[in-house]
Amino acid sequence: MELKKDKLTEALLLLRGASNVILPVSNDGAPVFKLWDGVAEPCLSANTSLPPKDLLFPRSEKMYDYNVKTGNISEISSNKKQTVFGIRPCDVRSIENLDHAFLESGYTDSYYKTRRDGLTTIALACTETARTCFCDSMGLSPNDAPGADIVLNDRGDAYTVKSNTEKGEEITRLWKSLLSKETGKASKASGSVVCDFKARADKDLPEKLVARFDDPMWDKLSKACLGCGCCSFICPTCYCFDIGRENHGASGTAFRCWDSCMFSDYSRMAGGHDPRPSKKERLRNRYLHKLAYFNLRYGVTLCVGCGRCVDKCPANLDVTRAMDIISEGVRADG
Amino acid sequence: MAESIRAANIEAKNADGRAVNPLLPCMCRVIRITEETPDVKTFRIQTPDGAKPFDPMPGQLAMLSVMGVGEAMFSVTAKDDDWIESSIKKVGQLTEALHSLSEGDLIGVRGPYGNHFPVEDIKGKDLLFVGGGIGLAPVRSLIRYALEHREDYGSLDVLYGSRSYGDLVFKSDIFENWPSRCNVHITIDNAEDGWDGHVGFVPTYLEEKAFSPENKAVVLCGPPIMIKFCLASLMKMGFSKENVITTLEMRMKCGVGKCGRCNIGSKYVCLDGPVFTMSELDDLPDEK
Numbered sequence: 001m002e003l004k005k006d007k008l009t010e011a012l013l014l015l016r017g018a019s020n021v022i023l024p025v026s027n028d029g030a031p032v033f034k035l036w037d038g039v040a041e042p043c044l045s046a047n048t049s050l051p052p053k054d055l056l057f058p059r060s061e062k063m064y065d066y067n068v069k070t071g072n073i074s075e076i077s078s079n080k081k082q083t084v085f086g087i088r089p090c091d092v093r094s095i096e097n098l099d100h101a102f103l104e105s106g107y108t109d110s111y112y113k114t115r116r117d118g119l120t121t122i123a124l125a126c127t128e129t130a131r132t133c134f135c136d137s138m139g140l141s142p143n144d145a146p147g148a149d150i151v152l153n154d155r156g157d158a159y160t161v162k163s164n165t166e167k168g169e170e171i172t173r174l175w176k177s178l179l180s181k182e183t184g185k186a187s188k189a190s191g192s193v194v195c196d197f198k199a200r201a202d203k204d205l206p207e208k209l210v211a212r213f214d215d216p217m218w219d220k221l222s223k224a225c226l227g228c229g230c231c232s233f234i235c236p237t238c239y240c241f242d243i244g245r246e247n248h249g250a251s252g253t254a255f256r257c258w259d260s261c262m263f264s265d266y267s268r269m270a271g272g273h274d275p276r277p278s279k280k281e282r283l284r285n286r287y288l289h290k291l292a293y294f295n296l297r298y299g300v301t302l303c304v305g306c307g308r309c310v311d312k313c314p315a316n317l318d319v320t321r322a323m324d325i326i327s328e329g330v331r332a333d334g
Numbered sequence: 335m336a337e338s339i340r341a342a343n344i345e346a347k348n349a350d351g352r353a354v355n356p357l358l359p360c361m362c363r364v365i366r367i368t369e370e371t372p373d374v375k376t377f378r379i380q381t382p383d384g385a386k387p388f389d390p391m392p393g394q395l396a397m398l399s400v401m402g403v404g405e406a407m408f409s410v411t412a413k414d415d416d417w418i419e420s421s422i423k424k425v426g427q428l429t430e431a432l433h434s435l436s437e438g439d440l441i442g443v444r445g446p447y448g449n450h451f452p453v454e455d456i457k458g459k460d461l462l463f464v465g466g467g468i469g470l471a472p473v474r475s476l477i478r479y480a481l482e483h484r485e486d487y488g489s490l491d492v493l494y495g496s497r498s499y500g501d502l503v504f505k506s507d508i509f510e511n512w513p514s515r516c517n518v519h520i521t522i523d524n525a526e527d528g529w530d531g532h533v534g535f536v537p538t539y540l541e542e543k544a545f546s547p548e549n550k551a552v553v554l555c556g557p558p559i560m561i562k563f564c565l566a567s568l569m570k571m572g573f574s575k576e577n578v579i580t581t582l583e584m585r586m587k588c589g590v591g592k593c594g595r596c597n598i599g600s601k602y603v604c605l606d607g608p609v610f611t612m613s614e615l616d617d618l619p620d621e622k
Contacts (some may be wrong), residue, residue, distance in 0.1 A: 058349055068401045071361035071440050072381055106605055108589035110355040210599070211617050240594035243357075243587045247402035254401075256357075259593070267595055269585045270406070270426025275598070275621045284622070285597070293600035 001172065001179045002158040006017075012085065013038060014174050019081035019120065022055060024048050034085065044124060047088045047306065051236030055082055056098060056115045059233075059266030060257040063111065063243070067251040076253075077111065083120040089307040090135045092123050092145040100298040101239050111256075122166045123148035124159075132307030134320055140304065158183070180332055205301075206292035208326050213284070222283035224315035229260030231309040231317070237290070237302045240266075261286050265275055350506055356590045358485040359399055359442030364385050366415065367437055369420035370503040370531045371496075374468055376411065376421040379443060383474055386418050391450035393581060393609045395497060396420060397589045399442035400435070402429040406519045407586045407604065410446065410471035421471040421503060447589040448608050451476045451579065453483075456551045460488035466536050466556025467496045470503055471607070473582045477507075481515055488550075490516035497523045537563035540571075547572040554580045554612075558622075565612060570573065575613035582608050582622060583616075598622060 003011055011261060013173045014020050014037055024031035026043040031054050034040070102112035123145035124131075135142055145151045149168035152159035163172050172179065232238040242259040245252050259266065262282050268274040276282050294302035303319065310318050347595035354585050366378035381387055388394070390410045390457075398420060399405035406428050412419040422434045435441065453476070461480055466472045480487050492512060496502050499522055519537045521532040532539060535559065552573060554564055561580060568578055584596035584603040599619045601607065615622070 066361070066442070068361075068400045068440055072362055073442070076360055100589060101592060107356045107592070109590075110357070135540060170363055210619075239592070241587065242593070243405060244402070245402055252402050256587075259587075260594075261594060267585050269583065270429060273583065281621065288599075289594070289597070293597065296600035 001161045001230045002182045003152070003161050003175065003179055004158045006157075007178045008042070008157075008159075011175050011178050012036065012042070014178075015083050015085070015122075015171070018174065019083045019333065021083050023085040025035055042084050042086055046130060047091070047126075049308070049312075050234060051094060051306070051308065052087055052091050053094065053098065053236050055084055056095065056112055057081055057102070057258075059090055059159045059238060059242075061254055063079055063112060063254045065253050067114075067146065071249040074132075075110075077114050077178060079114050079118055081118045082115075085122045085123065085220060086124045086139050087121055087145075088126060089140055089142055089145040089148075090133075090304040091236050092148045093135075093140050094303075094306070095119075095121065096147045096230045096298060097302055097304070098239055098298065099293075100294075111283070120150075120171065121145075121148040122150045122152065125151060125153045127154050130236075130311070132308060132310040133305065134165065134307055134310075135305035137320075137323075138301055138303055138305035143323070155182075183299060190307035194242070205323065205327060209288055209292040212326060213288075217322075217325060218280050218284045221279075221287075221325075222280045222319070225279045226315050227260045227264060228281055228314060229313055230314065231260060231286070232262060232334070234312055235309075236306055236308070237304060240292065260326055261289070262299045283317075287319060290319070291323070345347050350481055354408060356444070357588060359397065359405075359444040360387060360441045362376040362443040364437055364439050364441060367435065370421060370505070371501050373424045373433075374503050374621045375420055375424075376504075377435070377522065378417050378419050378508070379441070382440075384416055386413060386416050388416060388418070389447050390403070390446035390475075391414065392453060393451040393472055394446040395448045395589065395604070395608060396443060397447065397586075398432070400428060401440075401442055402430040403431040405442065405587075407447065407589060409475065409581065409608070411474045412473070419565040421468065421474075423468045427574075444589070447604050449478075449611050451553065458488065459551075460548075461490050462545055462550055462552045463490070463492045463494075464536065464540060464552060464554045464556070465492070466560040466564075467501060468503060469556030469560070470494050471555075473482065473553050474504060474507065476553055477512070477516075481512075482613050484515075487562045491519065491543075491545065492516060492518040493521075493540060495523070495534075495537065495539065495550065497564040498526060508586075530609055530612055537561055537567045540564055541567045545571065547574070547577070548567075550577065552577055552578045570586045575616065576611055578612040579609060580615070582610060584608075584622075605613040 019038040020257050023036050024043045025034045025040045031048045032045040033048050049306045064073050064075050066073045083176055104108040126142035149165045163169050238262055239260045241256045243256045245254050267276050291301040336601050362379050362381050363614055364377050365380045368376040395407050397407050398412050408420040411421045422429050422432055463473050465479055480490055508518055521534055527535045582603050586596045586604050587593040589604045591602040597604040598621050
């Protein structure tokens with residue numbers, strides 16, 4: 001099945017009738033996910049500068065209201081339906097990662113689950129890679145998004161439409177009158193994108209990383225780190241959070257918000273003890289969590305190779321450099 | 335590499351067995367506050383309808399909150415049919431707020447979290463409890479359990495010390511309730527007027543007592559420096575690390591292995607801990 005590009009607006013309007021539609025629009029030229037107003041032109045030229053994770057795990061989210069006088073606590077939950085359009089294969093994989101963390105092992109996170117149940121993903125396979133992309137080094141393909149409800153492939157004047165799930169089937173039914181048979185004369189090749197960059201993220205990386213826990217390379221790798229936390233906030237898979245309270249006299253609201261393991265007070269305990277007192281320990285923990293500890297716990301890597309942290313780090317820290325050093329067993333200054 | 339340590343799916347449930355949001359506290363009443371030392375108080379906690387908030391195993395944790403101030407994880411030091419207790423040292427903002435509470439005040443409670451002391455694995459063994467300062471708080475839950483299930487365990491020895499007499503916690507237990515039911519050995523760091531008991535550091539006292547490692551499990555809890563020296567003493571006395579059990583503390587926000595803060599390597603202290611054997615700790619990176 002395919003969807004002609006001149007029918008895209010119509011298709012999006014149909015989606016908008018059934019749920020909120022979130023898609024990339026231009027923000028001074030940079031694509032960002034926004035709630036679609038039904039008018040704005042989708043900006044699909046490159047991946048968004050910020051990941052879509054706050055659709056499921058908002059940067060700040062109300063958890064419950066409380067009243068100390070009455071002893072009342074009332075849960076706050078959001079059950080709105082959302083459809084995200086134009087999400088890239090790496091970000092689809094990041095949602096699968098978040099599912100592991102929030103749903104599949106250990107306790108189920110009610111807040112995440114409600115949003116996840118209400119989310120439909122319409123992925124767009126990539127037609128080219130950015131300078132910093134390394135998804136195929138992390139074991140996924142820019143040409144497909146098996147975890148998405150629907151995957152679109154750009155064929156020039158049309159998108160091929162592939163449904164992976166029941167939610168996807170619902171959408172193809174919704175689009176029935178707009179879809180046509182594939183013509184087969186693709187004007188633009190897609191499905192054959194190859195990343196230029198190859199991080200040497202071999203399957204032994206977790207063991208190699210853990211084995212080099214005490215390696216002096218961590219001092220060198222972390223030297224330039226500013227501890228700004230930018231990498232965590234723009235990472236599609238980082239999910240650390242803090243829980244805080246907004247208090248108004250006897251009543252108030254508890255909320256959770258994104259946090260970063262790169263912040264100096266992140267693991268500092270009351271009384272002052274900090275198991276990760278300097279940026280060396282914090283950077284090491286961040287890389288090890290992504291590339292080793294998460295594997296040990298959930299069987300997958302917590303990095304999808306979107307390259308946002310490589311692109312945006314103000315100090316030019318590069319996780320792929322760390323992977324290269326470790327995979328090749330060389331010294332950080334080698 | 336060790337096989338993936340996928341935790342089984344844990345459903346947080348309330349007393350009726352209904353699934354609940356594990357991050358949602360219930361408001362409970364502080365029904366009794368005991369001043370243990372100048373900076374340690376024990377809080378007895380009950381739901382407004384007179385029940386215990388949950389039924390923890392020895393060593394498990396409770397997330398306590400003073401609404402508007404914050405939330406932190408504490409060990410549950412004791413439980414009864416209709417209450418739980420936590421003993422809390424004043425060290426920061428939240429504990430300061432807890433210490434300023436009065437009996438009858440409401441606090442948020444959620445839990446229980448974490449694993450627990452291996453009460454089954456240590457059945458039939460002699461137990462040696464070694465505590466320093468507020469470190470007796472988590473150990474007390476197991477001492478009480480062993481006393482309640484006296485027939486399941488061999489001899490029970492409690493060796494406990496603190497800086498001064500005034501800093502000893504649970505005085506009614508260590509001087510009145512326990513001595514008739516198990517062997518209690520108390521020490522304080524420096525001699526003081528009115529104290530005719532043992533004087534000296536816990537590790538030294540431990541060696542003086544020359545406990546036999548034969549069929550004995552040790553539960554060791556206290557300040558890191560005390561743990562370090564006690565462990566050295568125990569090794570000298572012939573104990574093995576598999577038979578020395580301790581509990582860890584780490585900053586926590588969620589208690590359910592999600593917020594990311596309390597990991598040591600791939601383990602979360604809130605989920606896989608707080609109870610570890612010393613040999614398990616040897617396998618974890620040195621970030622404690």
